Amino acid sequence: MSSQSEQLLHIGVIGLGAMGMGIARSLSQTGLDVVGCDISDEARASFVASGGCSVATPAELSHCDVVLVVVVNGNQVEQVLFGDQGVAAHLAPDSLIIQCATIAPSQARTLSERLAAANLLMLDAPISGGAAKAKSGELSVMASGAPEAFTKAQPVLDTMAANVYRLGDAPGVGSSMKLVNQLLAGVHIATAAEAMALGIRMGLDPEVIFEVITHSAGNSWMFENRVPHILSGDYTPLSAVDIFIKDLNIVHQTGRELSMATPVAASALQQFTSASGAGFGREDDSAVIKVYQRLSGITLPEAANDAQGT
Template sequence: MSERSQQALRIGVIGLGVMGMGTATALLQRGLNVTGCDISQAAREAFTAEGGKSVATPAELADCHIVLVVVVNGGQVEQVLFGEQGVVGHLAPDSLVMQCATVAPSQAKQLGERLAAEGLMMLDAPISGGAAKAKSGDLSVMASGSPEAFSYAQPVLDAMAAKVYRLGDAPGVGSSMKLVNQLLAGVHIATAAEAMALGIRMGLDPEVIFDVISHSAGNSWMFENRVPHILSGDYTPLSAVDIFVKDLNIVHQTGRELALTTPIAASALQLFTAASGAGFGREDDSAVIKVYQRLSGITLPEAANDACGG
């Protein structure tokens, strides 16, 4: 795509949460014409402050050539695409929908079929990397779709991702790969919380546990990334507990569809579900450790202002 046509390309991003806002900002910073969409006025104002345009309903993205869907779950995907104010009925033929949310592979396949029936292309393109990489344009994209869809999406993929995995020529494969990632991510977070709880219960210094394990064979990316949230006592959600309740439920559902048992993922799901039921669902996913605090009375590090009585 020429520089001139890239500048003329109109991009819509539906969902200005942590990942959507970061992605939309990265696209904007790389010179693309981006309109953000969110029901939250605060989110829209935040994106406008970055220099982008914003709208309140997906239907208002009718003039976009490419629409990224970066919402929370499959129900929201259905609503923003096919609901009363959905974008699908308003897009021009041969426009592209990039479906970036974590959904069941079976739903991704169905979305591809439904969008094709409307004359639209779809890239099944779940994303991974967290808020910081979203904002810097360094995400991993696990994508599947037609060669035409990949070609059309190239300027967007170049702007948002450090690595794009081309996994197949039809929707569903990208979401399948994302599900493998989410199984591991959820299990690693749950295991990191349990390991920290055990160490604290045995009287070890939490800071020392982190230092030793992050330089030892038991380390994982999630341990190294999430345990600092526990050490600082800061559970401001970058990725919330309820996200993994959703994603590990999709793992469980897909395992049932395939007659494949997933006992380790099921154990992690129970921990996240317990954390959500205890009122921590909207806190950072590292707050799963609070389940152990409730069960065994371990003392967790406090936020600096809490420790000072602020």
């Protein structure tokens, strides 16, 4: 049974994309009071159709005690918090911002300072797990912030996440951990694409490659998750190529701030950049394999409707 504090908690979710929509719906379905916010009429209508309430601008979330920011990049975070229609200026003191986007650790620290100056709390809490786990409330959250921020966030975190990693009091630590994850994820996707392309170029059956590798030491979570998109010829974006250009660029930027080279991540970034330059930026990130299709002439599996000529 929900506690009285949970029943009275008003929650806003800014960004009703694949991840934000899943989070908003999972919170709403457990009985929490949730309002979704997105500039897209279609996204707002979709959330309303599932039983939620929505608004068009972050400023309209002024009644919320907790606001989750689930947008694409640092520029969007800045706008939804501090822009002309930003929410920060309209919230009551001691309200909480849960910042879930993948941003540079340095930006997370600056945001926390600015919000603290406005008497607002912030949890630096990037998320991982994909749209399916967002919808089922089974995300992993890499979070850092003051103890009072964690206390206020607890009902929300309990509902949206299977794993909450408390990484200390300092802002930026959550975002630092997310960068480690994104470096590995981006490299693993690019490497999976290269491995599949090599096998196909050598004449191996793509389905057999997948079967053997997923039962061998060369397997990875990303290989197992993304290669089926290649096998089905379905590049409907669950996480787009351009997302990894953004995230790996943040890895590169942070490495420069630390005077640390990240050559493997840089190589993966070049592959995603090539895929975007070839017109695949808005396709699923597994479409990075299409770079090899262009360069090596390999034949990739086609979607069922394409194979049937429909």
